[in-house]
Amino acid sequence: MYLYRVYGLNISSELECPSLLPSDREADITIRFGIISSQFVAKIPHKAVNVISKTQVFADFKGIAKYLISDGKDVLVEPYWGGEEMVRLFLLGSVMGIIMHQRGLLPLHGCGIVHNEKAILFLGVTGIGKSTLAEAFRRKGYELLTDDVAALSFHKGNEVVVSPGYPMIKLMDDAVKYFKISTKGLAGAHPKKLKYVIPAQKDFCTSPKPLGKIYILERTEEKILTIENPRKIVTVPLLKHNTYRKVVIKRLGLLQRQLEQCVRLADNYPVKVVYRPDNASAIPQLIDALEKDFQ
Amino acid sequence: MGNILWIASYPKSGNTWFRMFLSHILRDEISSIDINQYESDGIASARNAFDYYSGLDSTDLTREEIERLRPDVYEKMSATAEGLLIIKAHDAYKTLPDGRHLFPSPATKAAVYLLRNPLDVLVSYAHHNGQSIEKTIKAMNNADHTLSYKKNNALSQLPHFLGTWSHHVQSWTEIPSFTYVIRYEDLHQKPLDTFKKAAEAIGLNKSTERIKKAIEATSFDNLQKQEQEKGFHERPHSSSSFFRSGKLGSWRESLTEKQAGAIIEKHSVMMKRYGYLDHKDNPVY
Numbered sequence: 001m002y003l004y005r006v007y008g009l010n011i012s013s014e015l016e017c018p019s020l021l022p023s024d025r026e027a028d029i030t031i032r033f034g035i036i037s038s039q040f041v042a043k044i045p046h047k048a049v050n051v052i053s054k055t056q057v058f059a060d061f062k063g064i065a066k067y068l069i070s071d072g073k074d075v076l077v078e079p080y081w082g083g084e085e086m087v088r089l090f091l092l093g094s095v096m097g098i099i100m101h102q103r104g105l106l107p108l109h110g111c112g113i114v115h116n117e118k119a120i121l122f123l124g125v126t127g128i129g130k131s132t133l134a135e136a137f138r139r140k141g142y143e144l145l146t147d148d149v150a151a152l153s154f155h156k157g158n159e160v161v162v163s164p165g166y167p168m169i170k171l172m173d174d175a176v177k178y179f180k181i182s183t184k185g186l187a188g189a190h191p192k193k194l195k196y197v198i199p200a201q202k203d204f205c206t207s208p209k210p211l212g213k214i215y216i217l218e219r220t221e222e223k224i225l226t227i228e229n230p231r232k233i234v235t236v237p238l239l240k241h242n243t244y245r246k247v248v249i250k251r252l253g254l255l256q257r258q259l260e261q262c263v264r265l266a267d268n269y270p271v272k273v274v275y276r277p278d279n280a281s282a283i284p285q286l287i288d289a290l291e292k293d294f295q
Numbered sequence: 296m297g298n299i300l301w302i303a304s305y306p307k308s309g310n311t312w313f314r315m316f317l318s319h320i321l322r323d324e325i326s327s328i329d330i331n332q333y334e335s336d337g338i339a340s341a342r343n344a345f346d347y348y349s350g351l352d353s354t355d356l357t358r359e360e361i362e363r364l365r366p367d368v369y370e371k372m373s374a375t376a377e378g379l380l381i382i383k384a385h386d387a388y389k390t391l392p393d394g395r396h397l398f399p400s401p402a403t404k405a406a407v408y409l410l411r412n413p414l415d416v417l418v419s420y421a422h423h424n425g426q427s428i429e430k431t432i433k434a435m436n437n438a439d440h441t442l443s444y445k446k447n448n449a450l451s452q453l454p455h456f457l458g459t460w461s462h463h464v465q466s467w468t469e470i471p472s473f474t475y476v477i478r479y480e481d482l483h484q485k486p487l488d489t490f491k492k493a494a495e496a497i498g499l500n501k502s503t504e505r506i507k508k509a510i511e512a513t514s515f516d517n518l519q520k521q522e523q524e525k526g527f528h529e530r531p532h533s534s535s536s537f538f539r540s541g542k543l544g545s546w547r548e549s550l551t552e553k554q555a556g557a558i559i560e561k562h563s564v565m566m567k568r569y570g571y572l573d574h575k576d577n578p579v580y
Contacts, residue, residue, distance in 0.1 A: 045374060047367030047368075047370050047371060048348060048349050048367045048368060048371045049348075049349070049350035049371075059350055060367075061349075061350075061351060061364070062363055062364055062367060062393075063360065063363055063364075064360075089355055090351065090355075093351070093352060093355065094350045094351055094352075097350075098350075125343060126342060126343070126352060126353065126354050127342070127354065127450065127451070148352075172354065189355065190355055190356070190357070192357050194354065194355065194356070194357060195355065245350055246347070247347055247348060247350050248350070
């Protein structure tokens, strides 16, 4: 078994995941290969992600793998065919997101960097430029805390902590070109290299950080970038909307908890909305504006 | 049977108009319709809906992988819907390599396929995309024509395959058994009869009075007037207006003989089948 630590959780896995940091602690989560009974699968009403009970989710990603995720601690993986890469990609992405929901964490769809020992998060829909932004900050000397998913844990006294993800950033082709990164020898996040994996071990923050600020990225047709500080009535729905793998929340009976967590964030932390023009030349402008706002 | 009513068409063939009509007849109160607030459950190729229902990141997947998962997404959408979903589709109908259909029967309540004279589509489509007539002819005659396909880039929609105009028409009218076909021209020339029969075909039996009100509220002039007054959120950046002309045969004012010929030559079989060419191969509209 391989032992890893990610999102503040220790994992014992039969599947090797070289991108994860090693761990020597007792496992919180066990990942095993096995056969998921066909009688069980036959009873599942529909495809993709199915909430079986308050503690069990079955995800059937056609052509990749079936995953049975129980109690936020046991994952049974049955690959369809083909390479391990895709099986790992969805294990570390969607399956981990579901585990976080089962364990009471709030996974937000976004990247995190560290500023003054606090976590700064950038949330937003797919393709809005979260990872590009994280990479731009990393190049300016900021430590990377997480790419794509931010795992938030809620503690007493309204303290919220963000745990480190994986020491890498996944960038699409246009972003790789923007940073003038040579793709020679760069690993693909997918066998067909739809995205590239930029290693970030040396600029990676390995310890959890208290939450500092949250920025939600939105596109604008305007040419000017603006950072707004809207009221809770705007930010709470946006936080709910930017929750990772929210498809399982309702059926797991977690809607109320998600709402309470989002309200706690909006009540106790700055949650700002960044309206960004939709072009690459706006990136330096975006970095400048955000750095000013960090202060 | 599923909960999804597909409103399928090649672009610029009356899809939005028809969905606004449906939105009107589905409402309890009879009122005018706000073009920016009509009931619609989005487009089949929406990336965020795919990511939400599949539980995956579409940017992690190839075009083929996304396509293979799309029937599951629609079955899930349908199974978890609280009622009827009205979803627009510009994809051609397709059988996938594993034998399943892109728009699977278990997710489907019915499908309406709207088609329009391809000569008028050409003019409207060129205007919509802010592109030349020549480039648009190439697109309509291109067997690989695919929208929202930019390699290694995440657009707000998933890549969706259309093929040639003829292929598109053929795919929706010949493969699935659940398609109800409507011609754009009939919606213009025989609105009451065409809209009423369409509504009945998809299980929405409404009184003639109710249908008349909906036709009036969603008349082209009304929609165009609203767009001029307050804009329309579905208008592409490349175009100055969404509801532009809506006239039948307007191609005669803007296409050269050669341009019209390029469409007629390529699509004469389907054009004849749907009454756009007469027996002497002359355009009807």
